[in-house]
Amino acid sequence: MQRLILVDKSVIIRKVAKRILSDLGYLVSEADDAEAAMAICKGRLPAIMIVDASLPGATDLIADIRKIPGGDDVKIYYCLVEGKLKHMMQGKRAGADDFLLKPFDRDILTKVFSNPSKTAA
Template identity: 40%
Template sequence: MKIFMIADDSPVIRKVAKRIIEDLGFVVVEAADGLQAQAMCADNMPDGILIDWDMPGMDGLELVQWLGAYPKADKLKILFCTSEVNVPLLTRAKRAGAGGFLLKPFNRQMIAKKFGEVGLLEEPPVAA
C-alpha cells in the first residue's frame, strides 16, 4: 500500500485531505510543519506528499527544494498546495521538483485528478 504525507500547518486541511486521500487507497501520515515533514521523510520516505506553501519552521518551497536535492526522494511525487495563484512561487516550486499544484479549497475530484496526473493513481478513480 502506498504512503502519502500531508504537510500542512492547518489541522482542518490535514483532516479533510486525509479523509479524501485514504478513500483513494493510501495510508496517510501527517506533518504539522516543514521541519516535521523533513524529519519524517528522512526517516521513511512516502510515495507522495502534499506540501503547503506557508508553514512555520520551514516553508513549503524550502521543503520542496530540500526534497529535490535529497537522494532518497528521487521517486517522490510532490504536489505543492497554495490558496493563491502566485506564478513566480509556482515556477520556483516546479523548478525545485514539484510535479503538480493544488489550489485550496480542493475536493475529492481535484485531488484524484492531480494524483492521476503525477502518476500516484494507476487507474482513474470511480466518481463518488
C-alpha cells in the same frame, strides 16, 4: 498501498484531506511543519507529498527532499491558494512536480489521486 505525506499547518485541511486520500487507498501521514515532514521522510520516503505553499520553509523542504537519496522519485505537489505565476515558479524551482489549488474538495482530490499507480513518480 502508496505512502503519501500531507504537509499543512491547518489541522482541518489535514483532517479532511487525510480522510479523502485514505478512502482512495493511500497510507497518509501528516505533518504541520517542514521539520516534522523532513523527520518523516528521513525515516521512509513517501511516493507522494502535498506541501502547502504558505508553510514557512515550504520551498526549502521541497529542495531538501530532492537531496535525499531517492528524493527525486517523490511526486511533490505544491499547494497554492492562487495560481500566481511567481509562486508557481518558486515551487517549480524548488523541485515541485505539479500544483494543487486550495481550497480543494473530494472531487478535486479524487480526480487527481483516484488511481494510485498513475500518480507514482
